[in-house]
Amino acid sequence: MATNNPPLLEVRNLRVEFPTRRGTLIAVDNVSFEISPGEVLGVVGESGAGKSLTGNAIIGLLEPPGRIAAGEIRLEGRRIDTLPYEEMRKVRGARIGAIFQDPLTSLNPLYSVGRQLVETIQTHKQLSATAARARALELLKEVGIPGAEHRIDHYPHQFSGGMRQRVVIALALCADPRLIVADEPTTALDVSIQAQIIALLKRLCREHKTAVMLVTHDMGVIAETADRVAVMYAGRIAEIGPVRDVIKHAQHPYTKGLMGSIPHLGERGERLTQIDGSMPRLTEIPRGCAFNPRCTFRGERCLVDRPELMAAGASRAACWLHDARGVGAPVAKEPANA
Amino acid sequence: MLAFILRRLVQSVAVLLVVGLVSFFLFRYVGDPINGMVGQDTPASEREALKQKLGLNDPAPVQFLHFIGNAAQGWFGLSYRTSEPVNRMILERLPATLELSLCAALFALLIGLPMGVYTGLYPRHWSSRALQAVSLLGVSLPTFVIGILLILVFSVMLRWLPSFGRGETVNIGWWSTGFLRWKGIEALIMPAITLGLFQLTLIMRLVRSEMLEVMRTDYIKFARARGLTNRAINFGHALKNTLVPVITITGLQLGSIIAFSVVTETVFAWPGVGQLFIQSVQFVDIPVMAAYLMLIGLLFVLINLAVDLLYFAVDPRLRGGGLARSGGH
Numbered sequence: 001m002a003t004n005n006p007p008l009l010e011v012r013n014l015r016v017e018f019p020t021r022r023g024t025l026i027a028v029d030n031v032s033f034e035i036s037p038g039e040v041l042g043v044v045g046e047s048g049a050g051k052s053l054t055g056n057a058i059i060g061l062l063e064p065p066g067r068i069a070a071g072e073i074r075l076e077g078r079r080i081d082t083l084p085y086e087e088m089r090k091v092r093g094a095r096i097g098a099i100f101q102d103p104l105t106s107l108n109p110l111y112s113v114g115r116q117l118v119e120t121i122q123t124h125k126q127l128s129a130t131a132a133r134a135r136a137l138e139l140l141k142e143v144g145i146p147g148a149e150h151r152i153d154h155y156p157h158q159f160s161g162g163m164r165q166r167v168v169i170a171l172a173l174c175a176d177p178r179l180i181v182a183d184e185p186t187t188a189l190d191v192s193i194q195a196q197i198i199a200l201l202k203r204l205c206r207e208h209k210t211a212v213m214l215v216t217h218d219m220g221v222i223a224e225t226a227d228r229v230a231v232m233y234a235g236r237i238a239e240i241g242p243v244r245d246v247i248k249h250a251q252h253p254y255t256k257g258l259m260g261s262i263p264h265l266g267e268r269g270e271r272l273t274q275i276d277g278s279m280p281r282l283t284e285i286p287r288g289c290a291f292n293p294r295c296t297f298r299g300e301r302c303l304v305d306r307p308e309l310m311a312a313g314a315s316r317a318a319c320w321l322h323d324a325r326g327v328g329a330p331v332a333k334e335p336a337n338a
Numbered sequence: 339m340l341a342f343i344l345r346r347l348v349q350s351v352a353v354l355l356v357v358g359l360v361s362f363f364l365f366r367y368v369g370d371p372i373n374g375m376v377g378q379d380t381p382a383s384e385r386e387a388l389k390q391k392l393g394l395n396d397p398a399p400v401q402f403l404h405f406i407g408n409a410a411q412g413w414f415g416l417s418y419r420t421s422e423p424v425n426r427m428i429l430e431r432l433p434a435t436l437e438l439s440l441c442a443a444l445f446a447l448l449i450g451l452p453m454g455v456y457t458g459l460y461p462r463h464w465s466s467r468a469l470q471a472v473s474l475l476g477v478s479l480p481t482f483v484i485g486i487l488l489i490l491v492f493s494v495m496l497r498w499l500p501s502f503g504r505g506e507t508v509n510i511g512w513w514s515t516g517f518l519r520w521k522g523i524e525a526l527i528m529p530a531i532t533l534g535l536f537q538l539t540l541i542m543r544l545v546r547s548e549m550l551e552v553m554r555t556d557y558i559k560f561a562r563a564r565g566l567t568n569r570a571i572n573f574g575h576a577l578k579n580t581l582v583p584v585i586t587i588t589g590l591q592l593g594s595i596i597a598f599s600v601v602t603e604t605v606f607a608w609p610g611v612g613q614l615f616i617q618s619v620q621f622v623d624i625p626v627m628a629a630y631l632m633l634i635g636l637l638f639v640l641i642n643l644a645v646d647l648l649y650f651a652v653d654p655r656l657r658g659g660g661l662a663r664s665g666g667h
Contacts, residue, residue, distance in 0.1 A: 061562055093565025100563070105556035108575050109655060119574075120564045155654040171564060 006077065007034035008211050009058065009179055014071035016053050016062065016235075018282075025282040027066065028053050029235045030308070035179065040205065040212045042226030042243065044219060044258070046279050050235040051215045055181045057081070058213070059098050060088040076178065094124040097172035097210075099201075101184040103165035107156035113140070113167045114152035117174060124175035139170040143200060162193035169201060176208060183215045198225055219262050223247055231255050234279055234290040241315020251312035252319045253295045276333070289319070299327025339650065339657065346646055350639040355406070357635035361628035362405045414629035419621045424629045428611060432633075433513045434504055435603070435610035439596045441526055442534030446595075447588065450538040454545025458580075459572055461550060469542070476539030481598065485532040485605035492528060500525050502607035533602040537591045544587055548580035555579075581652050589645035593638040 016028035028050040035041045043051045056062050058073055060080065073081040080091055092098070100106050108116060117136035121127060127135065133152075140148035143166040156164055165185065172180055182201065186194035202225050205212050214226060222229050223243060230240040231252065239252040250256040260273035277294040280286060286293055292302040301320050312322040320327045372385050372394070389395055393404060408414065414424035453473075457466040493501035505525030507514040516522030552558060553576055561571045600612035607613070611630060618626035649656055 059563055061559065089562075089565050089567065091565070092563055098560070098563035100556060100560055102556055106560040108557045108561065108579070110578050110653060111575075112654075119566065119570065123564070123566055123570070157655045168560070171560075174564070 008037045008039075008076060009035040009213070010074040010077075011054070011058070012072050012074075014054065014057060014073065015069045016050070016057055016066055017069040018066050020065075022283070024069075026069075026285075027235055027282055028057065031071070031232075031235075031237055032309075033230055033237065033240060035211050035213060037178065038205070038209045038211055039228065040202070040214060040226045042222035042229040043213060043215045043232060044217060044222055044229060045232035046217065048279060048282075049232040051232045052183050054232075055098075055183050055213060055215050059092055059096055059181055060085075061092075061098075090124075093120060093177070094175045095177050095179065097174075097177035097180040099165075099168055099172050099180060099182040099185045102188045103161055103168050104188065106168050107164060107171075109156050112153050112155050113159070117152075117167075117171060120171055120174045135174075136170075139173060140167070142204065143167070143170045143173075145170075161189050162197060165189060165193075165197050166200065169197075169204065173204060173208065173210070177210060179211045179213065180205065181213045181215070184217070185214070186218070186221065187216070194221070201225070219247075219258065231258065234285055235282065236290065236318060237309060238291065238319075239312070239315055239317040240309065241313075241317075245314040249313055249315075251315050251317040251322060252291075253297050253321070254291050255317070257294075294333070296333050297321060297327065297330075298333065299330050301325070301328035303331065343647070346643055350643060353639055354632070354635055357632060358406050358409060359402070361409075361631045362402050364624050364628050364631075409629075409632055414632075415625045417618075417623055417626050419618065419623045419626075424625045427614060427626065428629055428633065429512060430514075431609060431611045431614050433515060434608060435596065435599055435612060437516055438526065438529055438533060438602070438608060438610060439592070439599055441530035442532075442537070442595050442599075442602075443588075443592050445530055445534040446537035446541055446591070450541030451545055451584070453538075454542040455549060455572070455577060457542065458546040458549025458553070461546075470546070473539040473542055476535050477543070479535075481532060481536065481601045482605050484535055485528070485602060488528045488532060489605070499528050501528075504609060529602050529606045529608055532605065533595055533599055537588075537595060540591065541584065541588060545580055545584055548583055549576060552576045552579045578652070582649060585645055585648050585652065589641050589648075593634075593641050596637055597634050 011034070012032050014028055014031040015026065018025040018027055031050070031054055033041065043054065045051045053062065053066065056066075057068055058080075060083070062068065068081050071081075072079055075091065075095060080088065083091065107113065111119075114133065114136055117139060118129065118132045121132040121135055122129075125132070137148055137152055140152055145151050145163060145166055151159075156167070159167065169185075172182075180201075185201065186197050189197060198221055201212065201214075204210070212225075214222065216222060226243045228241060229243045229246050231238045231246065231254065233254050239246060239250065239255045241251070246255060247259060250259050254275070257273060257275035261275070262272075275294055280290060280293070286303075287306075288304050289295070289298070289302045289307055292298045295302065299320070305320070307318045307320050307323070309316040309318050310322050312319065372389055372392075376385060376388065393401060396404070412425045416422065417424050417427060420427070453469055457469050460466050489501045492499045500521075503525060504516045505521035505523075506519035507516050507522055508518045509515075516526055558571060558576060561575050566575075599608075599610060600615055602608065603610045603612035604616055611633070614626060615630045617623070618630070
């Protein structure tokens with residue numbers, strides 16, 4: 001990780017809200033992180049932890065009524081969260097590419113993949129139809145579509161899931177973006193194809209020096225791919241740090257629980273641990289640390305004060321255990337079936 | 339693709355044979371046609387001779403084959419009412435109905451489609467809500483009420499438009515058209531609106547709900563993430579994906595426009611096939627009724643065939659060979 005470079009993406013105190021009839025839901029709260037040029041940042045967490053919303057906020061495609069209520073997002077130093085729609089449209093695809101979960105539904109079924117590529121290329125680059133098609137063909141070859149010369153005129157339904165995700169990656173790379181937000185790019189694919197797609201994404205981004213924000217709930221994918229990882233819980237970052245440190249020396253009790261729940265090959269008789277309870281609903285986030293009802297280390301302070309990220313080993317964690325004053329007098333964990 | 343067309347053609351012929359069977363049973367079971375043709379004091383021997391001459395003594399299957407054979411050549415016999423050949427009576431009145439239906443369909447499509455797109459793209463805008471509310475009226479008001487209201491306002495009160503007939507027509511060969519004279523066009527306006535209003539609101543509501551559906555799909559979200567312009571997304575990607583159901587419904591509606599022109603033609607005394615049908619029903623003029631039935635059946639079959647072919651043009655997933663090649667890694 002190159003810490004000396006100015007960050008490519010800078011997210012400061014991001015807060016995403018959903019106004020509802022029963023009050024405002026805070027789905028992403030006070031999230032800050034940076035991504036350096038060419039870096040792969042993994043974002044993990046359970047469903048509803050706010051990781052996809054963070055990704056959508058960055059590409060400016062939060063679905064209404066969701067909105068950015070506070071904080072700022074800067075790309076290459078330029079603030080992008082306040083850009084008008086048309087300005088942001090020119091950033092999307094050109095500076096930030098996106099890949100979504102389901103390759104089967106990300107492509108328009110009525111147009112050939114070539115047409116969709118050419119259309120995207122011509123939206124962002126001044127190229128003639130022939131030049132754009134040549135570039136489309138090049139991209140298809142680059143993402144490893146066999147027989148790209150005639151596959152270019154095929155329609156999405158004529159491709160398998162893995163091949164379609166390759167086309168989606170080609171579409172995201174069309175205009176050489178500096179950052180790709182990949183939201184669960186392999187979840188919908190067969191396990192054997194997942195590894196291929198991750199390897200491809202990794203290779204292409206290294207070659208193009210593209211940074212990636214990889215949103216997933218698969219710790220294995222993160223371990224394989226990411227330089228750094230951010231663990232999200234109930235709309236906040238619980239821990240963020242170099243991937244090796246977070247996996248080997250988790251600093252936040254939630255991350256520890258998460259790592260303990262992953263089986264390791266070759267370790268016989270190993271017991272998997274589980275985290276009792278479940279993530280609170282957005283309407284019922286407890287006072288103090290959001291994780292406190294499920295935490296075995298909690299103290300009185302955790303019930304009252306909300307911890308922000310603080311230095312913890314090589315990473316940063318939002319946990320009072322790493323504060324000089326500690327957690328205070330221990331409090332027993334809530335029973336699992338309360 | 340060719341195989342598909344052939345299969346559809348065979349199916350179409352089967353459908354027409356069934357319609358023919360229904361028309362044929364009209365002859366056999368809706369009263370005795372001889373009674374309508376002869377006087378009350380005609381001797382039984384003469385009646386028998388007439389029956390023999392008309393082929394009514396043959397076994398039913400033979401009569402049916404005769405009927406189908408004649409129908410295939412466009413011959414439906416003589417009208418019981420006017421003793422004119424039925425095919426000539428229908429041909430004379432067909433242009434009036436087809437011109438009216440065409441105008442009604444164009445009116446419905448050219449206004450309903452943009453309105454549907456607009457209300458689908460901006461569902462929360464007040465004008466969309468207003469259109470949506472007004473369209474409920476269009477769906478729920480019966481055709482004849484709309485027609486009579488239009489006549490009341492524009493013919494009786496304002497005296498702008500004629501309340502009945504085709505105005506002036508010009509004959510081009512056997513086809514009489516109202517398009518070439520201002521009076522003919524004037525006369526078309528109200529009947530076309532009356533006939534097309536229901537279809538307009540139906541198309542608008544259909545396009546709206548399809549647009550709403552499509553705008554939520556992943557490929558629209560991905561198109562936005564690719565930075566495509568709103569115009570490319572709304573019209574290039576979203577609208578095209580709404581077209582398959584819209585074509586289906588529009589095709590079916592075109593058929594019903596022609597068939598339901600019966601009511602509109604009655605309200606506006608429009609000299610079309612529908613009016614002829616109503617007159618024939620009143621006189622139990624079975625050959626005309628049978629021919630009308632066959633004509634409507636034929637039109638529906640043709641429209642459905644056209645709709646099926648349009649699917650191929652719009653949706654590549656239906657074109658042959660695609661599935662065979664899919665699944666390759």
